[in-house]
Amino acid sequence: MKSNIIYKKIFYLPIFFVLVLAGCATTSTGPAANVRYSDPTAVETTTIDFxxxxxxxxxETMVNGLLTFPPIVQLTSERRPVVFVEMIKNKTREHIDTEAITDTISTKLIQSGKFRFTDRTKVDAILKELQYQSSGLVEESTMAQLGKQIGAEFMLYGNFSAIEKTAGRVKDLYYKFTLKLLNVETGIIEWQDEKEIRKVAKRKMIGM
Amino acid sequence: MKTKSRLVCELCACILFISVLLTSNAVYPQRKNIHKTEAQAGGKASGEATSEYDTYVLFDNPKVKKMIQVYNVKMRFIDDIMQASVTVVNTTKKPINVVYKFTWFDKDDFEVRANTAPWIPLTLQPNEQKTLQGVAPNGSAKSFKVKISLNK
Incomplete structure (x- = not known):
C-alpha cells in the first residue's frame, strides 16, 4: 500500500516538473525573459512568414533598380522629380504591412538625393496648419503662402503576391513584389521592377 | 517491484529529456536562426592568403574564404551613384548558404549611411558562379567593401 503511494508520487513528480517548465516557457516575453539587442540588418529566419x-x-532591389535604370538616371540628373506613394496591394494570405515596405523604399530614395515625395495622408494636418497660420496669430512674413504646393509628377504603386505550397512536412513559399512608377500626366509606366523570394521550411519531427 | 521502479526511472528520464527539448526551443528560438552580427563578421581573419580583391571583399573567417573564390570586382558611376559588382564562385562540392552586405565610404573614408545596409542571403550551388551587385545609397560614396559570411 505504502509503496503504491510512493510510486504515485514518483510518477506525478516529473509531470509537475514539465508543467513548471512549460509555465516558464509561456512567460518568455515577460520580465524574466532573456532579452538582448540584436542586429536589425541580420538575416532573420525565425519562421517562414514574411x-x-x-x-x-x-x-534594396527596388531602389537599386530605380536608381540605375537609364531613363530614370537621365531624368534625375536634371531634376529631383516629385513622387507620391499609392498603396501596395497585398494579395498574399498573410497580414503584411505594405506601408512599411514603401516607407523603407521612399526613405532610401529621399536619402539618395534623387527624388522628392509628397504625403497625401497628411493633407488634413497641412490644411489645419495653413488655417492656423492665416488666423492672424502668425507674423505675415513667416506665413506659408497658399497655392505653392508642388504637384507630384509620378505615382509609385505595386502588387505583392504569394504562392504557397505544402507537401508533407515541407512548405514552399514564393513571394513576388512588383513596383511601378507611373507618369501622372501621361499615364505611362516609366519604370517597373520586381523582386522574387523563395523560402522553404521543413517542419521538425519533434519539438515546437 | 524492481521492474516498477526501473520503469518509473525510465519514464522520469524520458519526460525530463522532452521537457528540456521543448523549453530550449520555446524560450530561445532566435539563437539558432538569427545570423551573426556585423561586428562578428566584420574584419579580416588572420592567417589567410592575400588576394588582389582583399581591399574590397572581406570574409568573416579563412574557412569561408577557401569555400568562395572571388575573381572579378568591378565598379562604375551611374551619374554620381556608385555601383559595384563582385563575382564569386562556390569552390566546394556542396551548396553553401552565405550572406553578404555592401558598405560604402565617402572621399574621407567615412561610412555612408552607416549600419543601414541589410545582410542579403545567397545560396551558391557547387561550382556555381553568382554576381553580387550593390548600389551606393547616394552620390557621396567613392569606395566600397563587401562582407561575406556563412549563413549559419
Whole structure:
C-alpha cells in the first residue's frame, strides 16, 4: 500500500516538473525573459512568414533598380522629380504591412538625393496648419503662402503576391513584389521592377 | 517491484529529456536562426592568403574564404551613384548558404549611411558562379567593401 503511494508520487513528480517548465516557457516575453539587442540588418529566419529580411531585400532591389535604370538616371540628373506613394496591394494570405515596405523604399530614395515625395495622408494636418497660420496669430512674413504646393509628377504603386505550397512536412513559399512608377500626366509606366523570394521550411519531427 | 521502479526511472528520464527539448526551443528560438552580427563578421581573419580583391571583399573567417573564390570586382558611376559588382564562385562540392552586405565610404573614408545596409542571403550551388551587385545609397560614396559570411 505504502509503496503504491510512493510510486504515485514518483510518477506525478516529473509531470509537475514539465508543467513548471512549460509555465516558464509561456512567460518568455515577460520580465524574466532573456532579452538582448540584436542586429536589425541580420538575416532573420525565425519562421517562414514574411519577415524583416524580406522587407529589406525588396526595398534594396527596388531602389537599386530605380536608381540605375537609364531613363530614370537621365531624368534625375536634371531634376529631383516629385513622387507620391499609392498603396501596395497585398494579395498574399498573410497580414503584411505594405506601408512599411514603401516607407523603407521612399526613405532610401529621399536619402539618395534623387527624388522628392509628397504625403497625401497628411493633407488634413497641412490644411489645419495653413488655417492656423492665416488666423492672424502668425507674423505675415513667416506665413506659408497658399497655392505653392508642388504637384507630384509620378505615382509609385505595386502588387505583392504569394504562392504557397505544402507537401508533407515541407512548405514552399514564393513571394513576388512588383513596383511601378507611373507618369501622372501621361499615364505611362516609366519604370517597373520586381523582386522574387523563395523560402522553404521543413517542419521538425519533434519539438515546437 | 524492481521492474516498477526501473520503469518509473525510465519514464522520469524520458519526460525530463522532452521537457528540456521543448523549453530550449520555446524560450530561445532566435539563437539558432538569427545570423551573426556585423561586428562578428566584420574584419579580416588572420592567417589567410592575400588576394588582389582583399581591399574590397572581406570574409568573416579563412574557412569561408577557401569555400568562395572571388575573381572579378568591378565598379562604375551611374551619374554620381556608385555601383559595384563582385563575382564569386562556390569552390566546394556542396551548396553553401552565405550572406553578404555592401558598405560604402565617402572621399574621407567615412561610412555612408552607416549600419543601414541589410545582410542579403545567397545560396551558391557547387561550382556555381553568382554576381553580387550593390548600389551606393547616394552620390557621396567613392569606395566600397563587401562582407561575406556563412549563413549559419
Amino acid at each position: 519577415g524583416s529580411t524580406d522587407l529589406q531585400q525588396i526595398a
